[in-house]
Amino acid sequence: MDKNLLYRSIPKVDCLLEKEEIKLLMETYGHDRVMEVLREKLGELRRFIGVCQEDGDVFEKISRLPKDICKAVKKSAQPDIRAVINGTGTILHTNLGRAPLSLEHAEKLKEITAGYCNLEYDLNSGERGERYSHFEELLCRLTGAEAAMAVNNNAAAVLLILNSLAAGGEVIVSRGELVEIGGAFRIPDVMRQSGAVLIETGTTNKTRLTDYEAAVTEDTKALLKVHTSNYRIVGFTEAVPAKDLVPLAQECKIPLIEDLGSGVLIDLKKYGLPAEPSVQDAINSGVDVVCFSGDKLLGGPQAGIIAGKKKYVDQMKKNPLTRALRIDKFTAAALELVLKEYLSQEKAVQNIPVLKMLHESAESVEERAETLKRMLVSENIKAEVTVISCRSQVGGGAMPLTEIPSAAVLIRPLYMKAEELERAMRGLTVPIISRIADDAVYLDMRTVEPRWLEQIAKSLGDLIV
Numbered sequence: 001m002d003k004n005l006l007y008r009s010i011p012k013v014d015c016l017l018e019k020e021e022i023k024l025l026m027e028t029y030g031h032d033r034v035m036e037v038l039r040e041k042l043g044e045l046r047r048f049i050g051v052c053q054e055d056g057d058v059f060e061k062i063s064r065l066p067k068d069i070c071k072a073v074k075k076s077a078q079p080d081i082r083a084v085i086n087g088t089g090t091i092l093h094t095n096l097g098r099a100p101l102s103l104e105h106a107e108k109l110k111e112i113t114a115g116y117c118n119l120e121y122d123l124n125s126g127e128r129g130e131r132y133s134h135f136e137e138l139l140c141r142l143t144g145a146e147a148a149m150a151v152n153n154n155a156a157a158v159l160l161i162l163n164s165l166a167a168g169g170e171v172i173v174s175r176g177e178l179v180e181i182g183g184a185f186r187i188p189d190v191m192r193q194s195g196a197v198l199i200e201t202g203t204t205n206k207t208r209l210t211d212y213e214a215a216v217t218e219d220t221k222a223l224l225k226v227h228t229s230n231y232r233i234v235g236f237t238e239a240v241p242a243k244d245l246v247p248l249a250q251e252c253k254i255p256l257i258e259d260l261g262s263g264v265l266i267d268l269k270k271y272g273l274p275a276e277p278s279v280q281d282a283i284n285s286g287v288d289v290v291c292f293s294g295d296k297l298l299g300g301p302q303a304g305i306i307a308g309k310k311k312y313v314d315q316m317k318k319n320p321l322t323r324a325l326r327i328d329k330f331t332a333a334a335l336e337l338v339l340k341e342y343l344s345q346e347k348a349v350q351n352i353p354v355l356k357m358l359h360e361s362a363e364s365v366e367e368r369a370e371t372l373k374r375m376l377v378s379e380n381i382k383a384e385v386t387v388i389s390c391r392s393q394v395g396g397g398a399m400p401l402t403e404i405p406s407a408a409v410l411i412r413p414l415y416m417k418a419e420e421l422e423r424a425m426r427g428l429t430v431p432i433i434s435r436i437a438d439d440a441v442y443l444d445m446r447t448v449e450p451r452w453l454e455q456i457a458k459s460l461g462d463l464i465v
């Protein structure tokens, strides 16, 4: 084998650039991007010649070169963040972006985000406006609060509230509420960052009003309640509900703050779900400032919503930290759209995907599972396909003990391992995220929208060999 001859048969860059398909590629993707891939591919070819055993393999690679370049350029132009199909059944899957927005909302956002918008512009006066103005009144109406704003996420909201209202002073928290949310959000650490001193009171399982009373000093600047979103203490327990702390806060002339975690604006019990403390209840019971996530049970974009007494919210709006934590136009626009749905509870449950998925009946999910099964069977896939009942989780650190009866499509390939199929499904253009059990792949259909069914059936038909 004459390696020199092989090296000499590598096409010259100029020759490749003359090819029609490469010219077209340049027009679409630009000179630099194409050249980078082209050089990379030529380098690969040179290295291949160095190690190859058969001339034929080299000539085949050379003939495929323009096609390979096209493929590689197109692949490099694909965004890395992309839509995935969530077959895990976990509704608020933090790794999969937590709350999905609806197609209708996404469509409306397109117009707002593709150009200029009135984010901080008052269209009536023609002067500077406030970015919270688009949803502040709405939030007040929905929660009963006097004022509201939103920052980057709920962790930021807690930090901003404590820094604005309690820096340099003490904040009393029950030992049963010193929560870690995950991703290094721990109440004691956030407290330290905010410049406030954490004063623990009570015990892990029992904290009484007298514990709070005993912990108050001249330096106490706030009382903080934290919703134990992602764990439960059961058995011999006692905690003081926020409303019972109101008189103490008033007497000491300090704000009572409550971190609610998930922002629930509707009565979940009405929809067959365990009751979670609602934002309205907290405000009604006299809590001065509450905060909650935008992308947990609220079903909106990532945000930390703060609502409460105007004098406190004003203090936060003026805090320089707010500038560092503020939401952008994408979030502001999405938040307004989602909050508007709550003006009518039954519409919210239909139009906000998280709520819709939460309360869809197991029978309805099962129907969708049966539909997918039929589609897979008519694709003649080489696998055993069955519909099984399963349990979905809420996720996102909300309702940790709740399991929602659901249905899954179980796919057991005849000639390939479940792990292999699961990996291949992750490699699709629209990746399908599934679970493995019993040497089979299964898709909990609660989190799979009907619009994906055809694509899933086709992809699996191609994948399973």
Ligand SMILES: *Cc1c(COP(=O)(O)O)cnc(C)c1O
Pocket: 153, 154, 155, 156, 158, 179, 181, 185, 226, 227, 228, 229, 230, 259, 260, 261, 262, 292, 293, 294, 295, 303, 304, 396, 397
């Ligand atoms: C989830 C949660 C947070 C953090 O909210 P993010 O929006 O994820 O930053 C803080 N406090 C509680 C009680 C939570 O449940």
